[in-house]
Amino acid sequence: MYIVKRFLTMLLTIWVIASLTFVIMKFIPGDPFASDADVLPEEVVENMRAKYNLDEPIPIQYVLYIKNLAMFDLGPSIQSETRTVNDIIASGFPASATLGLQSLLIAIVFGLLLGIIAALYHNRFLDYVSMVIAIVGISVPSFILAPLLINYFSVKWGLLPVASWGSFQHSILPTLALATTPLAVVARFMRSSMLDVMNQNYIKTADAKGLSSFKIVLKHGIRNAILPVVSFIGPLFVSLITGTFVIEKIFAIPGIGKYFVDSIFNRDYPVIMGTTVFFSVILVFTLFLIDISYRLIDPRIKLTSKGD
Amino acid sequence: MGKQLDSTLFRPADPTKLQADSIQRPSLSVWKDTLLSIVKNKLAVLGLVLLLVIIFFGIFGPSMVPYSASEQDLTGANIAPSGEHLFGTDDLGRDMWSRTWQGARVSLTIGFFAALIDLVIGVIVGGVSGYMAGRGKIGDRIDNILMRIVEILYGIPYLLVVILLMVIMEPGVLTIIIALSVTGWVGMARIIRGQVLQLKEQEYVMAAEKLGTSHAKIIFRHLLPNTLGIIIVNLTFTIPTAIFAEAFLSFLGLGVQAPFASWGTMANDALGVILSGQWWRLFFPAFMISLTMFAFNVFGDGLQDALDPQARN
Secondary structure, X not given: OHHHHHHHHHHHHHHHHHHHHHHHHHHOXXXXXXXXXXXXXXXXXXXXXXXXXXXXXXXXXXXXXXXXXXXXXXXXXXOOOOOEHHHHHHHHHHHHHHHHHXXXXXXXXXXXXXXXXXXXXXXXXXXXXXXXXXXXXXXXXXXXXXXHHXXXXXXXXXXXXXXXXXXXXXXXXXHHHHHHHHXXXXXXXXXXXXXXXXXXXXXXXXXXXXXXXXXXXXXXXHHHHOHHHHHHHHHHHHHHHOOOHHHHHHOOOOOOXXXXXXXXXXXXXXXXXXHHHHHHHHXXXXXXXXXXXXXXXXXXXXXXXXXX | OOOOOOHHHOOOOOHHHHHOOOOOOOOOOHHHHHHHHHHHOHHHHHHHHHHHHHHHHHHHHHHHOOOOOOOOOHHHOOOOOOOOOOOOEOOOOOEHHHHHHHHHHHHHHHHHXXXXXXXXXXXXXXXXXXXXXXOHHHHHHHHHHHHHHHHHXXXXXXXXXXXHHXXXXXXXXXXXXXXXXHHHOHHHHHHHHHHHHHHOOOHHHHHHHHOOOOHHHHHHHHHHHHHHHHHHHHHHHHHHHHHHHHHHHHHOOOOOOOOOOOHHHHHXXXXXXXXXXXXXXXXXXXXXXXXXXXXXXXXXXXXXHHHOHHHOO
């Protein structure tokens, strides 16, 4: 019953996001055929409008869109005339998702490690080292790090390909550029949370009953401290796997990141709506899974009054 | 208990912990106590001083040199840092010292407001949502509604909202701040909610509840102070993230308009030229962002230690 209810709420949320986006999109001035209208005869432009239902009143356009959406049809793209929005997402998503998952993995593994080490060596050398790494990681964002990485690893030392996509080698530099900032954030969250937990009485109890430090950290420390990191990872996962505009542009990766930005500037209405709906579906589902995972990590947590 | 315990399994207790119960300090009010322990923490003081220095130069820096931030001098373009131009000049011959400090105003203002929204809306929404979850039908509904609002704000394309605001208002720092405020707090809200979900199952919350403490007091006096470490960490990231969000908007032509400078736009403009050896173009804005980050981090760490009585020994 809970699952059914949650599923209906998810659908409702996605519908609200789609509707609000539709309204804002139509409110903004601009026209997908603005550049064509100067060179093409009026009749041709009219015909093109009709093809995308843009000649209908806006409420009708909305109803038509939602109707197609209910059948998982995101419509044709205006900018790339031969492709549908479904095609665009299907062909670009694998690259974006691969890159996103790789970066996420690196950020989580090394971020957690760095954060735990920093907390265990609080105010000692290793703590300061991790702080410096974290500060550099966030002050040098991906759009600055990426050209620097290309300059050294590809241009000067010739170790890795400059750009483009295809093999694992191609994905190394963009993965690194994307992973740095989240790695720094994960490390800082884990450090702070771990410091809190290691001061708790149950840690002293575990120590007093003779549990090894390694086991204390693994069984009592990490499990109690990891919740903020899990909360942070949810939205991060969604934004990483749906592609990033800047990194995909710098490395010429055929992902879907650029469509989120380009579609808005081109007023490519079906692509704006399609990318938004796609993003929302992943978002809503991921946050649901994160909520469920809270209870797996800490069974004391109650999400609703019925106990689930 | 079938196993025999022999003496090799034991080690002597730490003798310094034997006096754990004794009163070692005179009693002080919370704020006095906090202030004292921040002052004693040298790194925290360093962080605070650094922040004040950056703010001081942000206010007075541009008027310390005879060049304005937007004044162009093509004959004096791309000069490396020297006595004349402390931070060098850019490709249009504008003085980088002047631009860096003028950029500090824009970037710090944006960072400050982003942090404020995070702190006020994000923390409260997260606290209320997490506390209300599982508290009867109405409680569940409050949590459900707040979290769906978070999802909706997160799902609507942010750029579309920015462009909408630019249509309604004129482009500028205020518009960017409002655009960042609409969605900037949702990350904080989710993280604080998660923390509160976990914390509210602790015994002291149950005790407070059974003693008849009001919901608001439990949230603000018992739960949120215990998430302080996470709040501070999140704030130290909100500030640079907002500074770079502004840079990204400028890159798309939606941010601070030329000839105004911000650290983000300066770093962005420098990307094309660092390979030709003009390191100062990227170094100064990036260094200032790092320095601000560093100052917030060490000050935040000090504040966290100072406000958490358990973290002290």
